[in-house]
Amino acid sequence: xxxxxxxxxxxxxxxxxxxxxxxxxxxxxxxxxxxxxxxxxxxxxxxxxxxxxxxxxxxxxxxxxxxxxxxxxxxxxxxxxxxxxxxxxxxxxxxxxxxxxxxxxxxxxxxxxxxxxxxxxxxxxxxxxxxxxxxxxxxxxxxxxxxxxxxxxxxxxxxxxxxxxxxxxxxxxxxxxxxxxxxxxxxxxxxxxxxxxxxxxxxxxxxxxxxxxxxxxxxxxxxxxxxxxxxxxxxxxxxxxxxxxxxxxxxxxxxxxxxxxxxxxxxxxxxxxxxxxxxxxxxxxxxxxxxxxxxxxxxxxxxxxxxxxxxxxxxxxxxxxxxxxxxxxxxxxxxxxxxxxxxxxxxxxxxxxxxxxxxxxxxxxxxxxxxxxxxxxxxxxxxxxxxxxxxxxxxxxxxxxxxxxxxxxxxxxxxxxxxxxxxxxxxxxxxxxxxxxxxxxxxxxxxxxxxxxxxxxxx
Numbered sequence: 001x002x003x004x005x006x007x008x009x010x011x012x013x014x015x016x017x018x019x020x021x022x023x024x025x026x027x028x029x030x031x032x033x034x035x036x037x038x039x040x041x042x043x044x045x046x047x048x049x050x051x052x053x054x055x056x057x058x059x060x061x062x063x064x065x066x067x068x069x070x071x072x073x074x075x076x077x078x079x080x081x082x083x084x085x086x087x088x089x090x091x092x093x094x095x096x097x098x099x100x101x102x103x104x105x106x107x108x109x110x111x112x113x114x115x116x117x118x119x120x121x122x123x124x125x126x127x128x129x130x131x132x133x134x135x136x137x138x139x140x141x142x143x144x145x146x147x148x149x150x151x152x153x154x155x156x157x158x159x160x161x162x163x164x165x166x167x168x169x170x171x172x173x174x175x176x177x178x179x180x181x182x183x184x185x186x187x188x189x190x191x192x193x194x195x196x197x198x199x200x201x202x203x204x205x206x207x208x209x210x211x212x213x214x215x216x217x218x219x220x221x222x223x224x225x226x227x228x229x230x231x232x233x234x235x236x237x238x239x240x241x242x243x244x245x246x247x248x249x250x251x252x253x254x255x256x257x258x259x260x261x262x263x264x265x266x267x268x269x270x271x272x273x274x275x276x277x278x279x280x281x282x283x284x285x286x287x288x289x290x291x292x293x294x295x296x297x298x299x300x301x302x303x304x305x306x307x308x309x310x311x312x313x314x315x316x317x318x319x320x321x322x323x324x325x326x327x328x329x330x331x332x333x334x335x336x337x338x339x340x341x342x343x344x345x346x347x348x349x350x351x352x353x354x355x356x357x358x359x360x361x362x363x364x365x366x367x368x369x370x371x372x373x374x375x376x377x378x379x380x381x382x383x384x385x386x387x388x389x390x391x392x393x394x395x396x397x398x399x400x401x402x403x404x405x406x407x408x409x410x411x412x413x414x415x416x417x418x419x420x421x422x423x424x425x426x427x428x429x430x431x432x433x434x435x436x437x438x439x440x441x442x443x444x445x446x447x448x449x450x451x452x453x454x455x456x457x458x459x
Contacts, residue, residue, distance in 0.1 A: 025191040043074040060199035141312040146346030171373035200299040216250035219308035222258035244358035
């Protein structure tokens with residue numbers, strides 16, 4: 001009597017080269033079981049995918065290609081829909097699974113999938129189509145330390161077996177998906193660094209990165225496109241990065257703009273550099289044929305300082321490369337982020353709490369970031385996470401109350417909003433007997449009248 005074994009196919013969804021590198025490192029480290037076939041499903045989530053290279057079109061991708069048997073485009077699969085805005089109608093799910101099994105040659109294979117950002121499309125759509133299959137989630141940034149941004153259907157959340165993440169803040173426990181009891185698992189730093197080394201040594205990367213030794217590397221994020229600050233404020237933020245770096249004695253500067261950032265920002269920086277007597281290299285389309293990861297620049301240039309706002313790359317620079325780092329603008333963003341549950345809040349909080357301010361010369365020159373999470377950081381992130389998503393994480397209330405009752409100081413107040421604490425009945429909010437005031441129409445009328453009179457008095 002003959003027996004046949006069902007084939008296993010693993011599908012890895014990636015929308016960034018950084019995420020693809022994380023998957024490659026996890027595979028190299030043996031984090032995934034053996035499979036008969038491995039498919040890299042590439043999704044280009046840019047606002048206009050036709051004008052932005054997909055991960056498999058980025059310099060260095062060929063160095064990662066060998067980990068997968070096939071590379072498939074999600075954009076082409078669901079065209080003309082956009083990956084971020086499309087998901088199958090419930091009644092169409094069986095049809096879509098049948099279609100994908102035929103289109104990708106899956107047959108009757110057992111399927112396992114690994115996705116990023118499971119709470120949104122395209123990851124959510126893929127999990128919906130392949131009903132009942134086991135799911136692994138991998139995280140390629142600081143958001144893994146924060147709460148799940150949306151409530152996930154238990155039919156999907158209970159299928160998640162692990163959260164694979166980089167140990168960007170040693171000693172800090174991720175909150176993501178803990179509502180389903182998902183255990184975090186660290187992707188070894190050694191495996192990740194090895195993969196990044198392959199990327200940096202790839203011919204199409206090495207030939208394109210200019211030779212600048214030990215510069216101050218300035219990281220742009222295009223925050224105004226996310227509606228976090230205005231374009232003028234972001235341009236001023238870049239100039240502040242430059243002036244701060246020069247004050248610290250750095251005269252060789254490299255600016256890595258976001259790939260879709262306006263070109264005029266670079267021109268303003270060039271004019272400022274001339275005034276400061278600094279040498280500036282802008283890694284735009286005139287220098288690089290395609291964007292490269294900041295981590296590639298760390299290996300090719302070995303920066304003397306890395307400056308940014310709240311980019312994950314600040315923590316990779318410090319945790320994995322031992323480079324000095326500095327931040328700018330986090331105070332403004334903590335004040336501006338709306339709503340309170342904005343998923344960028346925990347990344348901004350972590351960078352603000354861990355990375356020294358660019359104007360703090362002593363902290364920046366001493367190296368800045370601690371080797372392990374400082375005392376109270378886990379409790380801070382838990383308190384912020386509960387305030388962001390109290391309905392998803394009600395069990396975190398005691399930790400949040402304890403933190404706010406004992407550690408709410410002038411230095412930690414900026415991570416919270418009094419109105420939010422009041423609405424949740426947490427320490428630091430308006431006392432209960434006065435809680436009616438913000439909701440009182442009469443009080444609001446008096447306040448508006450007082451403001452109007454104050455404006456008249458100033459004229």
